[in-house]
Amino acid sequence: MTxxxxxxxxxxxxxxxxxxxxxxxxxxxxxxxxxxxxxxERHAKSSHPLHxxxxxxxCSEGLLxxxxxxxxxxxxxxxxWTHADGVIGHFSVGDTGRGDISLAGDATQxxxxxxxxxxxxxxxxxxxxxxxxxxxxxxxxxxVLMRANRRPExxxxxxxxxxxxxxxxxAGVFRDFLSQESMRGKVKERxxxxxxxxxxxxxxxxxxxLSAVDxxxxxxxxxxxxxxxxxxxxxxxxxxxxxxxxxxx
Numbered sequence: 187m188t189x190x191x192x193x194x195x196x197x198x199x200x201x202x203x204x205x206x207x208x209x210x211x212x213x214x215x216x217x218x219x220x221x222x223x224x225x226x227e228r229h230a231k232s233s234h235p236l237h238x239x240x241x242x243x244x245c246s247e248g249l250l251x252x253x254x255x256x257x258x259x260x261x262x263x264x265x266x267w268t269h270a271d272g273v274i275g276h277f278s279v280g281d282t283g284r285g286d287i288s289l290a291g292d293a294t295q296x297x298x299x300x301x302x303x304x305x306x307x308x309x310x311x312x313x314x315x316x317x318x319x320x321x322x323x324x325x326x327x328x329x330v331l332m333r334a335n336r337r338p339e340x341x342x343x344x345x346x347x348x349x350x351x352x353x354x355x356x357a358g359v360f361r362d363f364l365s366q367e368s369m370r371g372k373v374k375e376r377x378x379x380x381x382x383x384x385x386x387x388x389x390x391x392x393x394x395x396l397s398a399v400d401x402x403x404x405x406x407x408x409x410x411x412x413x414x415x416x417x418x419x420x421x422x423x424x425x426x427x428x429x430x431x432x433x434x435x
Contacts, residue, residue: 197212198212200212200213201427210427210428213420213423213424213426213427213428214303214424214428215271215301215349215424216247216271217420217424218303218420218421218424219246219272219299219349220246220272221413221417221420222236222349222410222413222417223246223272223299225413226238226274227242229413234412235347235402235404236347236404238274239295239342239343241276242276243275243276244273244274245273245279246270246271246272247270247285248270248273248277248279248285248286248287249270249284249285249287250268250269250270250298250323250326251267251286251287251326251329251330251333252266252268252325252326252329253325253329253332253387254325254376254384261313262313263314263380265311265312265313265314267284268323268326270326271300271301272299272301273287273296273298274295274296274297274299275296275297275343276290276292276295276296277289277290277296288330288333288334289330289334289336290334291334291336293336294342295341295342295344296331296341296343297343297344297345298327298345300319300320300323300346300349301350302349303351303425303428304351304429306359306360307319307348314379316372316375317372317373317375318363318368318372320348320364321369321372321373321376323346324392324395325373325376327344327395327399328387328396329391331391331395332387332391337394338395338397339394343400344395344399344400345399345401346401347402347403348402348403349404349406349409350403350404350406351406351425352405352406352407355403355405360403364402366396369401370393370396373388373392373396377392406421
């Protein structure tokens, strides 16, 4: 057996009585998302929310650049690159050797996917406590477009999708975060701290991107229902080990 094969065996033992791993090493939102993106790439039709355009790809844990990276050592306003749970579209990974996402010159699709099981969106960063996770992701989408010199209107599909349990969506846990008004206000406040230094970026790039991006929540239940019984069973194990209510059918 190869080392890689043994790694797979150890990982697949998660959830069993004698496994050395915590069940959530496998049964978590990261692996649930990877399975759904893999299924969607092969099966999702044009009406599906995770439909792949021709020649589109996906990746998990890619890095999205930020307009607010450090200007100098110890910059009190800075933030780090954002880890995207998932990305769908036409892009390359690792052009600078660090897993960064770069949009292809002929890209027509760019969608960032955030996956949640039993956790909220983060409400801010260390140096910008009100700059929540949804606003930050759309800001990073803007930056990826700008670095590629691709106007948002030149792409057919730009999106920010939040995958979460139906119970959380019905409870409105994420509703306020996903409104354009909330994102506009959070990014505008982030830009204000730079005293004019980011105003052109906000006006020329962020506002047009915000107008073009498809922002929506999607329930895990609807996705696994499309994918089939094996995916639903995996999701039910994720729900159990992450202490969620039993998935609705």
